[in-house]
Amino acid sequence: MNTSEFFIGLMSGTSLDSIDVVLVNFPQGKPKLVGSLSSELPNHIRKQILQLNSSGDHEIEVLADLDPLLGKLFANSCLALLDKFSIDPSVVCAIGSHGQTIRHRPHKGYTLQIGDPNVIAELTGITTVADFRRRDLAAGGQGAPLVPAFHYQCFHSCGRNRVIVNIGGMANITLLPASLDEVVVGYDTGPGNVLLDSWIAQQRGLSYDADGDWAASGSIHTALLEQFMSEPYFNEPFPKSTGRELFNAKWIQQQLAQTLSDNHQKPMTDADIQATLTEVTAKSITHAILSHSLTEPEIYICGGGSHNKFLLDRLSLHLNTQVQSTDVLGLHPDWVEACAFAWLAYRTLNHQSGNLAEVTGAKGERILGGIYLA
Incomplete structure (x- = not known):
């Protein structure tokens, strides 16, 4: 194995469930997962991130405190991964850090991810590549x-x-036509786990619905589902992307209030609402996939939602095919996104583009990310 090709991918997603770190090698330019590590976000950090995800008092101070603190957490996660596999930091070319998204408003021309890459580079002694999204935005993309x-x-x-x-917190699809003459299409379909996690946290004090068991115990409420699916985002044309700015606890309450204002609606339990929120994720993904009329596509799932059996069953039902995880393609679903950011760092240091203009809507392909030298 060529140790000069070691890269680390660092991912902390919208779900706020963990910091995922992977060690990746690139024989012949193809990514190969060498090792992985997942560590929980401390609860007080998670609360601060959620506080920043919505407007409030002293936002600049909270952000200024959290940015280097997340940088330290990310750096320590990288060092723990290297220690686990007895890898010296000196043989790692770079860390690709996604950062923690605080705002994503491409229609206003900005996105913000924090977790100071200066701190990561300083504490690990490894060149760090970060801030991947804003160059694409500068080129007119999402x-x-x-x-x-x-x-x-x-x-x-x-x-x-x-x-x-x-x-993940949000759901996105990538359509990969077999024909090389057809373009790759990809975009955010809407909420993934974010509404499910929010509702179960509010009602049961749990961080997620294990296997979708709570949702499976309820019934899908037709009128509420119709109200949820009336959200304009679902029918917007791509390229498009979204985040907690739209899909959040407040959004759930607004939709519930609209539905419950009709006195003729049948009553619903908290579990029914969880089942219906799960159906929103399944239906929005299904609607997006079917709208492209790919012939008999194979469907592969990655991200935290790959562990939600009830959600996968709903997807299989609506798509009329068995969905599988990316594990059968050689990459465990939990590590796909972190590997992607190791790959993006690899691309950046090799002066290669990291975006697909037809996906993001940018004016062209761009080399992404800022480089923070060790």
């Missing part, structure tokens, strides 16, 4: 999703049409 380029690199097949569905 800045997201960026993973479709990596999906194409890893999962494209010349023999079969494929769709990669990443279900």
Whole structure:
């Protein structure tokens, strides 16, 4: 193995469930997962991030405190990974850090991810590449999703049409036509786990719905589902991307209030609402995939949603095909996004583009990210 090709990918997503770190090698330019580590975000840090995700008092001070603190957490996670696999930091070319998204408003021309890369580079002694999204935005794109380029690199097949569905806090799809004459399409379909996690945290004090068991115990409420699916985002044309700015606890309450204002509606339990929120994720993903009329595509799932059995069952039902995880393609679903940011760092240091203009809507392909030398 060529140790000069070691890269670290660092991911902390919208779900706020963990910091995921991977060690990746690039034999012949193809990513190969060498090792991985996941560590929980401390609860007080998670609360501060959620506080920053919505407007409030003293935002600049909270952000200024949290930015270097997250940088330290990210750096320590990288060092713990290297220690786990007895790898000296000196043989790692770079860390690719996604950062923690605080705002994503591409229609206003900005996105913000924190977790100071200066701190990461200083504490690890490893060159760090970060702030991948804003160059794409500067070129007129959405800045997201960026993973479709990596999906194409890893999962494209010349023999079969494929769709990669990443279900994190938000959900995004990448359509990979078998024909090289057809373009790759990718965009955020809407909420992934974010509404499910929010509702179960509010009602049961849990961080997520394990296996979708709570949702499976309820019934899908037709009128509420119709209200949820009336959200204009679902029918907007791509390129498009979204985040907690739209899909959040307040959004759930607004939709509930609209539905409950009709006195003729049948009553619903908290579990019914969880089931219906799960159906929103399943239906919005399904609607997006079917709208492209790919012939008999294979469907592969990655991200935290790949562990939600109830959600996967709903997807299989609506798509009329069995969905599988990316594990069968050689990359565990928990590590796909972190690997993507290791790959993006690899691309940046090799002066290669990291975005797909047809996905993000940018004026062209761009080399992404700022480089913070060790």
